[in-house]
Amino acid sequence: MSRHIAIDLGAESGRVILGTLQRGRLRMREIHRFPNGAVTADGTLRWDILRLFREVRIGLAKAARGGPVDSVACDSWGVDYVLLRGEGPPLSLPYTYRDERTFRSFAETGRTVSPRAAFAATGIASLSINTLYQLADDARRRPQVLRLADRFLLIGDAVSWLLSGVSRAEETLVSGSQLWDTRRRRWAWPLIAKAGIPRAIFPRVVAPGTRLGKLRPDLARETGLRRAAVLTTCAHDTAAAVAAVPAEKGDGWAYLSSGTWSLLGVELPRPKVDEAARRAGFTNETGYAGTTRFLKNLVGLWVLQECRREWREKGQVSDYGEITRLAASAPPLRSLLRLDDPRFLRRGDMVAKVRAYCRETGQPAPRTHGEVARCVLESLALLYRLEVDALEKLTGRKLATLHIVGGGSRNALLNQAAADATGRVVVAGPVEATAAGNILVQAAALHKLRGLAGIRAAVRASFPVATFRPRATPAWESALRRFRQLPNKPTQR
Secondary structure, eight states: OEEEEEEEEOSSEEEEEEEEEETTEEEEEEEEEEEOOOEEETTEEEOOHHHHHHHHHHHHHHHHTTOOOSEEEEEBOSSOEEEEOTTSOOSSOOBOTTSTHHHHHHHHHTTTSOHHHHHHHHSOOOOTTSHHHHHHHHHHHOHHHHHHOSEEEEHHHHHHHHHHSOOOEEHHHHTTTTSEETTTTEEOHHHHHHTTOOGGGOOOEEOTTOEEEEOOHHHHHHHSOOSOEEEOOOOBHHHHHHHTOOOOSSSOEEEEEESSSEEEEEEESSOOOSHHHHHTTOEEEEOGGGOEEEEEEEOTTHHHHHHHHHHHHTTSOOOHHHHHHHHHTSOTTSOOOOTTSGGGGSSSOHHHHHHHHHHHTTSOOOOSHHHHHHHHHHHHHHHHHHHHHHHHHHHOOOOOEEEEESGGGGOHHHHHHHHHHHOSEEEEOOTTHHHHHHHHHHHHHTTSSOHHHHHHHHHHHHOOOEEEOOOOOHHHHHHHHHHHHSOOOOSOO
16 A cells, blocks of 8 residues: 655645555545635736645645655646745746736747747747746846746746755656757757747756655654655646546547646657647647657636636626536527637636627627536537547547546536537546546556556546447537637637
């Protein structure tokens, strides 16, 4: 038996989860959950990294009450980072990827580094949120901060440093930064120089499952975790979730990590860096055991999350279960959205944006909470259809099954819509794929499991899944034709 702690940080919440692996089966227990979200500082959107770490310490102390723990590791969302100098605190609160500077920097940096050149150098699709554009903005507007810094660490790696005192960048996390050459597996130095980012701040990169050391002595005393090793896991939450996809052998499946973002892709043995992939907006990020996550970042449940936030602030409906029930009773396929329209990336006034898009495209504007939610969920399912079809064309694979993991996999209305829209069998679960992947990568690092096959066997033995079969109806085919005709403004050129 082995016991491991997963620190799982998301844009809406963070969690500390205790996992026990015994005879190939994993049991997990949520020890501590805490809210997360952007804070406003001088008109910018930032992450309160010190508050997050305070919550992590609380969770670790709670986990220690259950007895000795073998290891601890952190995963997080990607692209955002902390600037550090020596052993001191962060030089400033880290920006969030939804701060307005990302859109500004994307346009400015694109004048010297084209999306085509950036993709050729890294294998990563050019999105305004990427670390490349954020650090380039620092180089232009905050050069004094970069001169002070001796390194940057992405959020999950920064928490690992706070735990262990060791600064390392984990490969699955940095591979999505658009600063890492996913084919050569090294920093993309020519691109970095062209963007004007100082070379001195780039940390050493290690693989998932690397031992960083023990907890800092003061933290070990405070929490009671005196023997726990600090490891790297798949520090990118999507990489951890993909490691925990309960797929059997073969390549006839795609995965969808469903949460704030929808990360849709397939697992490849090596990166696919060509013009067809670039123009289609697909990206090559590193997965566990050197695999490639060939995927596309889709807007995901962010739009519904923003609608919920607005409703909650107004004292209206706020529970996701209630929102889904209202959506299920609303008329189906009435109005549709291209959720990849850039307006939906920005925070604020989301309900108004949904209604405005519908009016602009000659569709009925949804009025009730249920109509808005159903419009968003069905539009998301149709977006999945377009992108799964694109995956088949790009890879030459026949994709008969779509594995949906993560928080969105508990939404039966969305799962059935995804099956109906895509014409594929949807296998939903586990909901806790990210935490399970985090923990099982730790277990494999400590030789409790054998590689990716052992991790996925443990997932299949440990978690139930729900299967949704497609129902072929003329209504969905008609909706797909309407959906294809809707305008959007893709970021790729």
